Amino acid sequence: MTAQAFSADTDNGARRGFVLALAAYFLWGLLPFFMKAVAHLPLAEVVAHRIIWSVPIAAAVLVWLGRTADFKAALRSPRMLGMAALTAALITINWSIYVWAIAVDRTVETALGYYINPLVSVSVGAIFLGERLSRLQVVAVGLATVAVVVLTIDSGTLPWVSLALAFSFAAYGFFRKTLPIGPSQGFLLEVLILSIPALGYILYLAATGQGHFATGAWQDTALLLCCGPITAVPLLMFAFGAKLLRLSTIGIMQYIAPTMVFLIAVLIFHEPFGMTQAIAFALIWAALAIYSWPMLTALAGASRGSASGTTSGTTH
Template identity: 65%
Template sequence: MMTDAQTSDAAARRGFAFALLSYVMWGFLPFYMKAVDHIPAVEVVAHRALWSIPIAGAVLLLLGRTDITGALRSPRTMLMAIVTAGLITMNWGIYVWAIAADRAVETALGYYINPLMSVVMGAVLLRERLSSLQMAAVGLAGVAVIVLAIEARGLPWVSLSLALTFALYGFLRKTLPIGPSQGFFLEVAILCVPALAYILWLQMHGTSHFVSSNPLDIALLLGCGPVTAVPLLLYAFGAKLLRYSTIGIMQYVAPTMIFVIAVFVFDEPFSNARLLAFGLIWIALALYTWSMFFGRRPETAVSDETTPVC
Protein backbone atom coordinates (compact mmCIF):
# COMPACT_ATOMS: atom_id res chain seq x y z
CA MET A 1 0.00 0.00 0.00
CA MET A 2 1.40 3.42 -1.00
CA THR A 3 2.06 6.05 1.63
CA ASP A 4 0.77 9.61 1.30
CA ALA A 5 4.24 10.78 0.25
CA GLN A 6 4.49 8.09 -2.44
CA THR A 7 1.02 8.95 -3.69
CA SER A 8 1.94 12.63 -3.83
CA ASP A 9 5.18 11.87 -5.70
CA ALA A 10 3.35 9.66 -8.19
CA ALA A 11 0.77 12.38 -8.79
CA ALA A 12 3.53 14.96 -9.29
CA ARG A 13 5.26 12.70 -11.82
CA ARG A 14 2.01 12.29 -13.75
CA GLY A 15 1.41 16.02 -13.61
CA PHE A 16 4.94 16.72 -14.84
CA ALA A 17 4.49 14.30 -17.75
CA PHE A 18 1.15 15.85 -18.74
CA ALA A 19 2.44 19.41 -18.54
CA LEU A 20 5.72 18.64 -20.32
CA LEU A 21 3.89 16.87 -23.13
CA SER A 22 1.57 19.85 -23.55
CA TYR A 23 4.47 22.33 -23.73
CA VAL A 24 6.38 20.14 -26.19
CA MET A 25 3.28 19.94 -28.38
CA TRP A 26 3.00 23.75 -28.30
CA GLY A 27 6.70 23.97 -29.07
CA PHE A 28 6.30 21.87 -32.22
CA LEU A 29 3.12 23.69 -33.28
CA PRO A 30 4.98 26.04 -35.71
CA PHE A 31 5.63 23.03 -37.97
CA TYR A 32 1.89 22.41 -38.20
CA MET A 33 1.16 26.06 -38.82
CA LYS A 34 3.77 26.08 -41.60
CA ALA A 35 1.95 23.15 -43.19
CA VAL A 36 -1.22 25.27 -43.41
CA ASP A 37 0.48 28.57 -44.28
CA HIS A 38 -1.08 28.49 -47.76
CA ILE A 39 -4.52 28.72 -46.13
CA PRO A 40 -5.71 32.15 -44.89
CA ALA A 41 -5.27 32.57 -41.15
CA VAL A 42 -8.96 33.34 -40.61
CA GLU A 43 -9.96 30.03 -42.19
CA VAL A 44 -7.42 28.13 -40.10
CA VAL A 45 -8.70 29.77 -36.90
CA ALA A 46 -12.30 28.94 -37.83
CA HIS A 47 -11.40 25.28 -38.17
CA ARG A 48 -9.40 25.36 -34.94
CA ALA A 49 -12.55 26.44 -33.11
CA LEU A 50 -14.94 24.14 -34.96
CA TRP A 51 -12.96 20.91 -34.61
CA SER A 52 -12.07 21.58 -30.97
CA ILE A 53 -15.72 21.11 -30.07
CA PRO A 54 -15.80 17.27 -30.28
CA ILE A 55 -12.65 16.90 -28.20
CA ALA A 56 -13.70 19.42 -25.55
CA GLY A 57 -17.14 17.81 -25.37
CA ALA A 58 -15.70 14.29 -25.06
CA VAL A 59 -13.49 15.39 -22.17
CA LEU A 60 -16.47 16.87 -20.33
CA LEU A 61 -18.34 13.59 -20.78
CA LEU A 62 -15.40 11.56 -19.49
CA LEU A 63 -15.00 13.84 -16.47
CA GLY A 64 -18.73 14.01 -15.81
CA ARG A 65 -18.72 17.81 -15.93
CA THR A 66 -21.40 18.37 -18.53
CA ASP A 67 -23.56 20.69 -16.44
CA ILE A 68 -22.99 24.15 -17.91
CA THR A 69 -26.64 25.18 -17.77
CA GLY A 70 -25.89 27.64 -14.98
CA ALA A 71 -23.42 29.45 -17.21
CA LEU A 72 -25.88 29.47 -20.12
CA ARG A 73 -28.55 31.06 -17.94
CA SER A 74 -26.28 33.82 -16.65
CA PRO A 75 -26.06 36.86 -18.97
CA ARG A 76 -22.93 38.08 -17.15
CA THR A 77 -21.16 34.72 -17.53
CA MET A 78 -22.10 34.49 -21.20
CA LEU A 79 -20.92 38.05 -21.84
CA MET A 80 -17.58 37.35 -20.19
CA ALA A 81 -17.26 34.09 -22.16
CA ILE A 82 -17.90 36.00 -25.39
CA VAL A 83 -15.17 38.50 -24.49
CA THR A 84 -12.65 35.79 -23.57
CA ALA A 85 -13.54 33.82 -26.71
CA GLY A 86 -12.90 36.96 -28.75
CA LEU A 87 -9.52 37.52 -27.10
CA ILE A 88 -8.35 33.96 -27.64
CA THR A 89 -9.48 34.16 -31.26
CA MET A 90 -7.34 37.25 -31.75
CA ASN A 91 -4.41 35.45 -30.10
CA TRP A 92 -4.82 32.42 -32.37
CA GLY A 93 -5.21 34.58 -35.46
CA ILE A 94 -2.07 36.63 -34.81
CA TYR A 95 -0.08 33.48 -34.08
CA VAL A 96 -1.23 31.62 -37.22
CA TRP A 97 -0.61 34.67 -39.41
CA ALA A 98 2.82 35.34 -37.90
CA ILE A 99 4.06 31.79 -38.49
CA ALA A 100 2.88 31.94 -42.11
CA ALA A 101 4.55 35.34 -42.55
CA ASP A 102 7.95 34.03 -41.33
CA ARG A 103 7.74 35.91 -38.04
CA ALA A 104 7.97 32.96 -35.65
CA VAL A 105 10.80 34.65 -33.72
CA GLU A 106 8.36 37.41 -32.80
CA THR A 107 5.81 34.86 -31.55
CA ALA A 108 8.47 33.32 -29.30
CA LEU A 109 9.25 36.76 -27.89
CA GLY A 110 5.55 37.38 -27.29
CA TYR A 111 5.18 34.23 -25.21
CA TYR A 112 8.37 35.05 -23.30
CA ILE A 113 6.92 38.49 -22.50
CA ASN A 114 3.53 37.09 -21.47
CA PRO A 115 4.29 36.34 -17.78
CA LEU A 116 5.83 39.79 -17.39
CA MET A 117 2.78 41.36 -19.04
CA SER A 118 0.60 39.52 -16.52
CA VAL A 119 2.68 40.97 -13.67
CA VAL A 120 2.16 44.49 -15.05
CA MET A 121 -1.58 43.91 -15.41
CA GLY A 122 -1.78 42.66 -11.83
CA ALA A 123 -0.09 45.85 -10.64
CA VAL A 124 -2.23 48.17 -12.79
CA LEU A 125 -5.64 46.51 -12.54
CA LEU A 126 -5.47 44.75 -9.17
CA ARG A 127 -3.11 47.16 -7.40
CA GLU A 128 -0.75 44.28 -6.62
CA ARG A 129 2.60 45.38 -5.22
CA LEU A 130 5.64 44.38 -7.25
CA SER A 131 8.82 43.17 -5.60
CA SER A 132 12.11 44.81 -6.54
CA LEU A 133 13.02 41.79 -8.67
CA GLN A 134 9.71 41.96 -10.52
CA MET A 135 10.13 45.69 -11.16
CA ALA A 136 13.63 45.05 -12.49
CA ALA A 137 12.31 42.27 -14.75
CA VAL A 138 9.56 44.50 -16.14
CA GLY A 139 12.07 47.31 -16.68
CA LEU A 140 14.42 45.04 -18.64
CA ALA A 141 11.51 43.83 -20.76
CA GLY A 142 10.62 47.46 -21.49
CA VAL A 143 14.19 48.16 -22.60
CA ALA A 144 14.06 45.09 -24.86
CA VAL A 145 10.90 46.38 -26.52
CA ILE A 146 12.53 49.78 -27.06
CA VAL A 147 15.56 48.10 -28.68
CA LEU A 148 13.30 46.19 -31.07
CA ALA A 149 11.23 49.29 -31.79
CA ILE A 150 14.34 51.26 -32.73
CA GLU A 151 15.56 48.47 -35.01
CA ALA A 152 12.21 48.01 -36.74
CA ARG A 153 11.29 51.72 -36.62
CA GLY A 154 8.03 50.74 -35.01
CA LEU A 155 6.69 48.72 -32.11
CA PRO A 156 7.09 44.91 -32.25
CA TRP A 157 3.32 44.60 -32.53
CA VAL A 158 3.21 40.84 -33.12
CA SER A 159 5.01 40.10 -29.85
CA LEU A 160 3.14 42.74 -27.86
CA SER A 161 -0.25 41.73 -29.30
CA LEU A 162 0.27 38.06 -28.45
CA ALA A 163 1.38 38.92 -24.92
CA LEU A 164 -1.39 41.47 -24.34
CA THR A 165 -4.28 39.42 -25.74
CA PHE A 166 -3.34 36.41 -23.68
CA ALA A 167 -2.66 38.42 -20.54
CA LEU A 168 -6.11 40.00 -20.89
CA TYR A 169 -7.59 36.59 -21.63
CA GLY A 170 -6.07 35.12 -18.49
CA PHE A 171 -7.18 38.06 -16.36
CA LEU A 172 -10.79 37.96 -17.58
CA ARG A 173 -10.97 34.17 -17.79
CA LYS A 174 -10.63 33.98 -14.02
CA THR A 175 -13.95 35.77 -13.67
CA LEU A 176 -15.85 32.88 -15.27
CA PRO A 177 -17.48 30.88 -12.45
CA ILE A 178 -16.82 27.52 -14.15
CA GLY A 179 -13.88 25.16 -14.39
CA PRO A 180 -11.11 25.31 -17.00
CA SER A 181 -12.39 22.43 -19.13
CA GLN A 182 -15.97 23.70 -19.02
CA GLY A 183 -14.78 27.22 -19.80
CA PHE A 184 -12.83 26.02 -22.84
CA PHE A 185 -15.86 24.11 -24.11
CA LEU A 186 -18.08 27.16 -23.62
CA GLU A 187 -15.63 29.39 -25.49
CA VAL A 188 -15.23 27.11 -28.50
CA ALA A 189 -19.02 26.54 -28.52
CA ILE A 190 -19.48 30.31 -28.79
CA LEU A 191 -16.82 30.52 -31.51
CA CYS A 192 -18.39 27.60 -33.35
CA VAL A 193 -21.31 29.75 -34.53
CA PRO A 194 -19.33 32.39 -36.47
CA ALA A 195 -16.71 29.79 -37.43
CA LEU A 196 -19.28 27.50 -39.03
CA ALA A 197 -20.99 30.45 -40.74
CA TYR A 198 -17.65 31.59 -42.19
CA ILE A 199 -16.73 28.09 -43.38
CA LEU A 200 -20.13 27.70 -45.08
CA TRP A 201 -19.70 31.14 -46.68
CA LEU A 202 -16.35 30.06 -48.10
CA GLN A 203 -17.95 26.87 -49.44
CA MET A 204 -20.74 28.83 -51.13
CA HIS A 205 -18.25 31.14 -52.83
CA GLY A 206 -15.91 28.36 -53.89
CA THR A 207 -12.93 29.69 -51.93
CA SER A 208 -12.82 27.06 -49.19
CA HIS A 209 -9.81 24.79 -48.78
CA PHE A 210 -12.05 22.16 -47.16
CA VAL A 211 -12.94 20.44 -50.43
CA SER A 212 -12.91 16.81 -51.56
CA SER A 213 -10.47 17.58 -54.37
CA ASN A 214 -7.78 18.34 -51.81
CA PRO A 215 -7.78 15.59 -49.14
CA LEU A 216 -4.51 16.83 -47.61
CA ASP A 217 -6.03 20.23 -46.79
CA ILE A 218 -9.09 18.51 -45.34
CA ALA A 219 -6.87 16.39 -43.08
CA LEU A 220 -4.83 19.41 -42.01
CA LEU A 221 -7.90 21.48 -41.20
CA LEU A 222 -9.52 18.61 -39.29
CA GLY A 223 -6.25 18.27 -37.38
CA CYS A 224 -6.52 21.88 -36.24
CA GLY A 225 -8.95 20.69 -33.56
CA PRO A 226 -6.66 18.14 -31.87
CA VAL A 227 -3.54 20.36 -32.07
CA THR A 228 -5.56 23.11 -30.38
CA ALA A 229 -7.51 21.19 -27.75
CA VAL A 230 -5.26 18.28 -26.75
CA PRO A 231 -2.25 20.23 -25.39
CA LEU A 232 -4.52 22.67 -23.58
CA LEU A 233 -6.42 19.86 -21.87
CA LEU A 234 -3.21 17.96 -21.05
CA TYR A 235 -1.90 21.12 -19.45
CA ALA A 236 -5.08 21.53 -17.40
CA PHE A 237 -4.71 17.98 -16.03
CA GLY A 238 -0.99 18.43 -15.32
CA ALA A 239 -1.29 21.82 -13.66
CA LYS A 240 -3.67 20.47 -11.03
CA LEU A 241 -0.96 18.07 -9.85
CA LEU A 242 2.02 20.46 -9.87
CA ARG A 243 3.24 23.36 -7.77
CA TYR A 244 3.04 26.91 -9.10
CA SER A 245 6.84 27.26 -9.26
CA THR A 246 7.19 24.08 -11.32
CA ILE A 247 4.71 25.33 -13.91
CA GLY A 248 6.40 28.73 -13.77
CA ILE A 249 9.66 27.18 -14.95
CA MET A 250 8.05 24.86 -17.50
CA GLN A 251 6.18 27.68 -19.26
CA TYR A 252 9.44 28.68 -20.97
CA VAL A 253 9.71 25.32 -22.78
CA ALA A 254 7.34 26.22 -25.61
CA PRO A 255 8.72 29.68 -26.52
CA THR A 256 12.26 28.32 -26.31
CA MET A 257 11.38 25.54 -28.77
CA ILE A 258 9.62 28.05 -31.04
CA PHE A 259 12.69 30.31 -30.91
CA VAL A 260 15.07 27.46 -31.83
CA ILE A 261 12.81 26.29 -34.66
CA ALA A 262 12.41 29.82 -36.02
CA VAL A 263 16.15 30.57 -36.09
CA PHE A 264 17.69 27.20 -36.92
CA VAL A 265 14.95 25.46 -38.95
CA PHE A 266 12.92 28.26 -40.56
CA ASP A 267 16.14 30.31 -40.92
CA GLU A 268 14.50 33.55 -39.87
CA PRO A 269 16.83 36.56 -39.51
CA PHE A 270 18.27 37.15 -36.05
CA SER A 271 20.10 40.46 -35.91
CA ASN A 272 22.36 41.80 -33.18
CA ALA A 273 19.51 44.01 -32.00
CA ARG A 274 17.27 40.96 -31.61
CA LEU A 275 20.06 39.14 -29.81
CA LEU A 276 20.34 42.05 -27.36
CA ALA A 277 16.55 42.19 -26.88
CA PHE A 278 16.25 38.46 -26.27
CA GLY A 279 19.21 38.61 -23.88
CA LEU A 280 17.43 41.29 -21.87
CA ILE A 281 14.20 39.25 -21.87
CA TRP A 282 16.03 36.12 -20.71
CA ILE A 283 17.64 38.04 -17.85
CA ALA A 284 14.23 39.50 -16.98
CA LEU A 285 12.69 36.04 -16.92
CA ALA A 286 15.52 34.77 -14.73
CA LEU A 287 14.74 37.55 -12.22
CA TYR A 288 11.01 36.83 -12.46
CA THR A 289 11.59 33.10 -11.89
CA TRP A 290 13.86 33.81 -8.92
CA SER A 291 11.11 35.96 -7.42
CA MET A 292 8.65 33.06 -7.80
CA PHE A 293 10.91 30.69 -5.90
CA PHE A 294 11.97 33.06 -3.17
CA GLY A 295 8.97 35.39 -3.01
CA ARG A 296 5.87 34.82 -0.95
CA ARG A 297 3.54 33.47 -3.63
CA PRO A 298 1.79 30.28 -2.55
CA GLU A 299 3.01 26.96 -3.97
CA THR A 300 -0.34 25.93 -5.34
CA ALA A 301 -1.45 24.32 -8.54
CA VAL A 302 -2.58 26.59 -11.32
CA SER A 303 -5.30 26.49 -13.92
CA ASP A 304 -5.00 26.72 -17.68
CA GLU A 305 -5.34 30.52 -17.66
CA THR A 306 -1.58 30.83 -17.01
CA THR A 307 -0.38 29.01 -20.10
CA PRO A 308 0.14 30.18 -23.65
CA VAL A 309 -2.70 29.19 -25.94
CA CYS A 310 -0.94 29.02 -29.27
Protein backbone atom coordinates in the same frame (compact mmCIF):
# COMPACT_ATOMS: atom_id res chain seq x y z
CA MET B 1 -4.53 7.25 5.24
CA THR B 2 -1.01 7.28 6.71
CA ALA B 3 1.38 10.18 6.20
CA GLN B 4 3.58 7.94 4.04
CA ALA B 5 0.63 6.92 1.83
CA PHE B 6 -0.51 10.53 1.51
CA SER B 7 3.01 11.57 0.51
CA ALA B 8 3.13 8.81 -2.10
CA ASP B 9 -0.23 9.90 -3.56
CA THR B 10 0.95 13.50 -3.67
CA ASP B 11 4.21 12.53 -5.41
CA ASN B 12 2.32 10.38 -7.94
CA GLY B 13 -0.07 13.25 -8.64
CA ALA B 14 2.84 15.65 -9.11
CA ARG B 15 4.53 13.23 -11.51
CA ARG B 16 1.32 12.87 -13.54
CA GLY B 17 0.91 16.63 -13.57
CA PHE B 18 4.50 17.13 -14.67
CA VAL B 19 4.16 14.65 -17.54
CA LEU B 20 0.89 16.22 -18.71
CA ALA B 21 2.22 19.79 -18.53
CA LEU B 22 5.51 18.80 -20.19
CA ALA B 23 3.64 17.09 -23.03
CA ALA B 24 1.45 20.19 -23.47
CA TYR B 25 4.43 22.56 -23.65
CA PHE B 26 6.25 20.19 -26.00
CA LEU B 27 3.27 20.10 -28.37
CA TRP B 28 2.98 23.90 -28.23
CA GLY B 29 6.68 24.12 -28.99
CA LEU B 30 6.20 22.04 -32.14
CA LEU B 31 3.14 24.02 -33.26
CA PRO B 32 5.09 26.22 -35.75
CA PHE B 33 5.63 23.14 -37.96
CA PHE B 34 1.88 22.63 -38.26
CA MET B 35 1.26 26.33 -38.82
CA LYS B 36 3.81 26.32 -41.63
CA ALA B 37 1.97 23.36 -43.17
CA VAL B 38 -1.31 25.34 -43.27
CA ALA B 39 0.32 28.65 -44.25
CA HIS B 40 -0.98 28.31 -47.84
CA LEU B 41 -4.59 28.29 -46.56
CA PRO B 42 -6.52 31.48 -45.69
CA LEU B 43 -5.99 32.63 -42.10
CA ALA B 44 -9.69 32.95 -41.28
CA GLU B 45 -10.41 29.46 -42.59
CA VAL B 46 -7.65 27.92 -40.45
CA VAL B 47 -8.89 29.71 -37.31
CA ALA B 48 -12.50 28.70 -38.03
CA HIS B 49 -11.51 25.05 -38.29
CA ARG B 50 -9.43 25.29 -35.09
CA ILE B 51 -12.64 26.32 -33.37
CA ILE B 52 -15.07 23.89 -35.02
CA TRP B 53 -13.02 20.74 -34.54
CA SER B 54 -12.16 21.63 -30.95
CA VAL B 55 -15.83 21.45 -29.94
CA PRO B 56 -16.31 17.64 -30.16
CA ILE B 57 -12.99 17.02 -28.37
CA ALA B 58 -13.79 19.41 -25.53
CA ALA B 59 -17.34 18.00 -25.25
CA ALA B 60 -16.09 14.40 -25.16
CA VAL B 61 -13.62 15.22 -22.38
CA LEU B 62 -16.34 16.96 -20.37
CA VAL B 63 -18.72 14.00 -20.69
CA TRP B 64 -15.93 11.58 -19.78
CA LEU B 65 -15.18 13.61 -16.64
CA GLY B 66 -18.87 13.79 -15.75
CA ARG B 67 -18.83 17.58 -15.37
CA THR B 68 -21.72 18.48 -17.64
CA ALA B 69 -23.84 19.90 -14.80
CA ASP B 70 -21.54 22.93 -14.34
CA PHE B 71 -21.52 23.49 -18.08
CA LYS B 72 -25.32 23.40 -18.32
CA ALA B 73 -25.55 25.92 -15.47
CA ALA B 74 -23.11 28.22 -17.30
CA LEU B 75 -25.29 28.10 -20.42
CA ARG B 76 -28.20 29.45 -18.38
CA SER B 77 -26.20 32.38 -16.98
CA PRO B 78 -26.16 35.54 -19.18
CA ARG B 79 -23.23 36.94 -17.17
CA MET B 80 -21.23 33.75 -17.66
CA LEU B 81 -21.98 33.73 -21.38
CA GLY B 82 -20.96 37.37 -21.67
CA MET B 83 -17.64 36.81 -19.91
CA ALA B 84 -16.98 33.67 -21.95
CA ALA B 85 -17.68 35.62 -25.16
CA LEU B 86 -15.07 38.19 -24.10
CA THR B 87 -12.40 35.58 -23.31
CA ALA B 88 -13.28 33.73 -26.52
CA ALA B 89 -12.74 36.93 -28.53
CA LEU B 90 -9.37 37.53 -26.86
CA ILE B 91 -8.09 34.01 -27.50
CA THR B 92 -9.27 34.24 -31.13
CA ILE B 93 -7.21 37.42 -31.58
CA ASN B 94 -4.22 35.61 -30.08
CA TRP B 95 -4.66 32.56 -32.33
CA SER B 96 -5.10 34.70 -35.44
CA ILE B 97 -1.95 36.75 -34.86
CA TYR B 98 0.04 33.59 -34.12
CA VAL B 99 -1.12 31.77 -37.27
CA TRP B 100 -0.48 34.84 -39.45
CA ALA B 101 2.96 35.58 -37.96
CA ILE B 102 4.29 32.09 -38.64
CA ALA B 103 2.86 32.10 -42.16
CA VAL B 104 4.77 35.31 -42.98
CA ASP B 105 8.08 34.20 -41.40
CA ARG B 106 7.84 36.18 -38.15
CA THR B 107 8.14 33.18 -35.84
CA VAL B 108 10.98 34.77 -33.83
CA GLU B 109 8.57 37.56 -32.88
CA THR B 110 6.01 35.03 -31.62
CA ALA B 111 8.66 33.49 -29.36
CA LEU B 112 9.52 36.92 -28.01
CA GLY B 113 5.83 37.59 -27.37
CA TYR B 114 5.41 34.49 -25.24
CA TYR B 115 8.64 35.22 -23.37
CA ILE B 116 7.29 38.69 -22.54
CA ASN B 117 3.87 37.36 -21.56
CA PRO B 118 4.55 36.47 -17.89
CA LEU B 119 6.09 39.90 -17.32
CA VAL B 120 3.06 41.56 -18.93
CA SER B 121 0.76 39.44 -16.75
CA VAL B 122 2.61 40.60 -13.62
CA SER B 123 2.23 44.23 -14.75
CA VAL B 124 -1.49 43.74 -15.46
CA GLY B 125 -1.94 42.29 -11.98
CA ALA B 126 -0.20 45.30 -10.45
CA ILE B 127 -2.21 47.85 -12.44
CA PHE B 128 -5.70 46.32 -12.33
CA LEU B 129 -5.65 44.06 -9.27
CA GLY B 130 -3.46 46.18 -7.00
CA GLU B 131 -0.90 43.38 -6.65
CA ARG B 132 2.41 44.68 -5.32
CA LEU B 133 5.51 43.97 -7.38
CA SER B 134 8.63 42.80 -5.63
CA ARG B 135 11.92 44.56 -6.36
CA LEU B 136 13.02 41.67 -8.57
CA GLN B 137 9.78 41.85 -10.54
CA VAL B 138 10.19 45.60 -11.05
CA VAL B 139 13.72 45.03 -12.39
CA ALA B 140 12.48 42.22 -14.66
CA VAL B 141 9.69 44.36 -16.12
CA GLY B 142 12.19 47.23 -16.58
CA LEU B 143 14.58 45.01 -18.55
CA ALA B 144 11.73 43.77 -20.75
CA THR B 145 10.74 47.39 -21.43
CA VAL B 146 14.31 48.22 -22.43
CA ALA B 147 14.28 45.24 -24.82
CA VAL B 148 11.12 46.55 -26.49
CA VAL B 149 12.68 50.03 -26.77
CA VAL B 150 15.82 48.55 -28.39
CA LEU B 151 13.75 46.73 -31.00
CA THR B 152 11.62 49.81 -31.63
CA ILE B 153 14.63 52.08 -32.18
CA ASP B 154 16.24 49.56 -34.53
CA SER B 155 13.18 48.93 -36.70
CA GLY B 156 11.51 52.33 -36.34
CA THR B 157 8.28 50.71 -35.17
CA LEU B 158 7.01 48.84 -32.14
CA PRO B 159 7.42 45.02 -32.23
CA TRP B 160 3.65 44.85 -32.45
CA VAL B 161 3.42 41.10 -33.15
CA SER B 162 5.23 40.27 -29.90
CA LEU B 163 3.32 42.87 -27.91
CA ALA B 164 -0.06 41.91 -29.36
CA LEU B 165 0.53 38.23 -28.52
CA ALA B 166 1.74 39.05 -25.01
CA PHE B 167 -1.04 41.52 -24.16
CA SER B 168 -3.87 39.52 -25.74
CA PHE B 169 -2.86 36.40 -23.81
CA ALA B 170 -2.34 38.36 -20.60
CA ALA B 171 -5.79 39.91 -21.03
CA TYR B 172 -7.23 36.46 -21.71
CA GLY B 173 -5.69 35.13 -18.48
CA PHE B 174 -6.90 38.19 -16.53
CA PHE B 175 -10.54 37.88 -17.63
CA ARG B 176 -10.46 34.07 -17.57
CA LYS B 177 -9.83 34.30 -13.82
CA THR B 178 -13.17 36.05 -13.42
CA LEU B 179 -15.01 33.16 -15.09
CA PRO B 180 -16.13 30.92 -12.18
CA ILE B 181 -15.95 27.67 -14.10
CA GLY B 182 -13.40 24.89 -14.50
CA PRO B 183 -10.83 24.84 -17.33
CA SER B 184 -12.48 22.09 -19.37
CA GLN B 185 -15.96 23.61 -18.99
CA GLY B 186 -14.62 27.09 -19.80
CA PHE B 187 -12.80 25.91 -22.92
CA LEU B 188 -15.91 24.15 -24.25
CA LEU B 189 -18.03 27.22 -23.52
CA GLU B 190 -15.57 29.46 -25.40
CA VAL B 191 -15.28 27.29 -28.51
CA LEU B 192 -19.04 26.65 -28.52
CA ILE B 193 -19.69 30.41 -28.59
CA LEU B 194 -17.07 30.87 -31.30
CA SER B 195 -18.44 27.94 -33.31
CA ILE B 196 -21.53 29.95 -34.33
CA PRO B 197 -19.66 32.51 -36.50
CA ALA B 198 -16.99 29.93 -37.40
CA LEU B 199 -19.55 27.46 -38.77
CA GLY B 200 -21.34 30.25 -40.61
CA TYR B 201 -18.07 31.29 -42.25
CA ILE B 202 -17.19 27.71 -43.25
CA LEU B 203 -20.65 27.22 -44.79
CA TYR B 204 -20.25 30.50 -46.67
CA LEU B 205 -16.91 29.35 -48.07
CA ALA B 206 -18.46 26.05 -49.13
CA ALA B 207 -21.44 27.77 -50.80
CA THR B 208 -19.23 30.18 -52.74
CA GLY B 209 -16.68 27.57 -53.74
CA GLN B 210 -13.87 29.23 -51.79
CA GLY B 211 -13.42 26.59 -49.09
CA HIS B 212 -10.66 24.02 -48.96
CA PHE B 213 -12.40 21.45 -46.76
CA ALA B 214 -13.56 18.35 -48.69
CA THR B 215 -13.40 20.29 -51.96
CA GLY B 216 -9.71 20.52 -52.82
CA ALA B 217 -6.68 18.35 -52.15
CA TRP B 218 -7.15 15.64 -49.53
CA GLN B 219 -4.08 16.96 -47.73
CA ASP B 220 -5.84 20.28 -47.08
CA THR B 221 -8.88 18.49 -45.68
CA ALA B 222 -6.66 16.41 -43.40
CA LEU B 223 -4.79 19.50 -42.19
CA LEU B 224 -8.04 21.34 -41.42
CA LEU B 225 -9.37 18.31 -39.54
CA CYS B 226 -6.17 18.22 -37.48
CA CYS B 227 -6.73 21.85 -36.40
CA GLY B 228 -9.02 20.61 -33.63
CA PRO B 229 -6.68 18.13 -31.91
CA ILE B 230 -3.71 20.48 -32.42
CA THR B 231 -5.65 23.17 -30.55
CA ALA B 232 -7.62 21.26 -27.92
CA VAL B 233 -5.35 18.41 -26.82
CA PRO B 234 -2.37 20.41 -25.45
CA LEU B 235 -4.69 22.98 -23.87
CA LEU B 236 -6.64 20.30 -22.00
CA MET B 237 -3.47 18.42 -21.05
CA PHE B 238 -2.05 21.61 -19.59
CA ALA B 239 -5.27 22.38 -17.70
CA PHE B 240 -5.27 18.98 -15.99
CA GLY B 241 -1.52 18.97 -15.41
CA ALA B 242 -1.48 22.45 -13.88
CA LYS B 243 -4.03 21.39 -11.25
CA LEU B 244 -1.54 18.80 -9.94
CA LEU B 245 1.54 21.03 -9.88
CA ARG B 246 2.84 23.89 -7.76
CA LEU B 247 2.57 27.34 -9.30
CA SER B 248 6.36 27.67 -9.13
CA THR B 249 6.78 24.53 -11.25
CA ILE B 250 4.39 25.85 -13.89
CA GLY B 251 6.17 29.20 -13.76
CA ILE B 252 9.46 27.60 -14.74
CA MET B 253 7.98 25.21 -17.32
CA GLN B 254 6.21 27.99 -19.24
CA TYR B 255 9.50 28.89 -20.98
CA ILE B 256 9.78 25.48 -22.67
CA ALA B 257 7.44 26.28 -25.58
CA PRO B 258 8.82 29.73 -26.55
CA THR B 259 12.37 28.36 -26.32
CA MET B 260 11.47 25.57 -28.74
CA VAL B 261 9.72 28.06 -31.02
CA PHE B 262 12.76 30.36 -30.95
CA LEU B 263 15.15 27.52 -31.84
CA ILE B 264 12.88 26.30 -34.65
CA ALA B 265 12.59 29.82 -36.06
CA VAL B 266 16.34 30.46 -36.13
CA LEU B 267 17.82 27.00 -36.78
CA ILE B 268 15.15 25.41 -39.01
CA PHE B 269 13.12 28.23 -40.56
CA HIS B 270 16.32 30.32 -40.88
CA GLU B 271 14.60 33.57 -39.97
CA PRO B 272 16.90 36.61 -39.64
CA PHE B 273 18.38 37.09 -36.18
CA GLY B 274 20.84 39.97 -36.02
CA MET B 275 22.74 41.75 -33.28
CA THR B 276 19.77 43.91 -32.25
CA GLN B 277 17.53 40.88 -31.81
CA ALA B 278 20.30 39.15 -29.86
CA ILE B 279 20.58 42.13 -27.48
CA ALA B 280 16.79 42.25 -27.03
CA PHE B 281 16.55 38.52 -26.34
CA ALA B 282 19.50 38.71 -23.92
CA LEU B 283 17.63 41.42 -21.98
CA ILE B 284 14.44 39.34 -21.97
CA TRP B 285 16.27 36.20 -20.83
CA ALA B 286 17.96 38.20 -18.06
CA ALA B 287 14.55 39.58 -17.05
CA LEU B 288 13.04 36.08 -16.98
CA ALA B 289 15.97 34.75 -14.92
CA ILE B 290 15.44 37.52 -12.35
CA TYR B 291 11.67 37.01 -12.40
CA SER B 292 12.01 33.22 -12.02
CA TRP B 293 14.62 33.24 -9.26
CA PRO B 294 12.10 33.25 -6.36
CA MET B 295 10.18 30.41 -8.05
CA LEU B 296 13.37 28.40 -8.51
CA THR B 297 14.36 28.82 -4.86
CA ALA B 298 10.84 27.92 -3.73
CA LEU B 299 10.88 24.84 -5.95
CA ALA B 300 14.29 23.76 -4.64
CA GLY B 301 13.13 24.26 -1.05
CA ALA B 302 9.98 22.24 -1.66
CA SER B 303 12.01 19.43 -3.23
CA ARG B 304 14.34 19.32 -0.22
CA GLY B 305 11.37 19.32 2.12
CA SER B 306 9.71 16.53 0.17
CA ALA B 307 12.88 14.43 0.26
CA SER B 308 13.23 15.02 3.99
CA GLY B 309 9.60 14.09 4.58
CA THR B 310 9.93 10.92 2.54
CA THR B 311 13.04 9.88 4.48
CA SER B 312 11.42 10.41 7.86
CA GLY B 313 8.32 8.54 6.70
CA THR B 314 10.25 5.44 5.66
CA THR B 315 12.32 5.55 8.85
CA HIS B 316 9.20 5.26 10.98
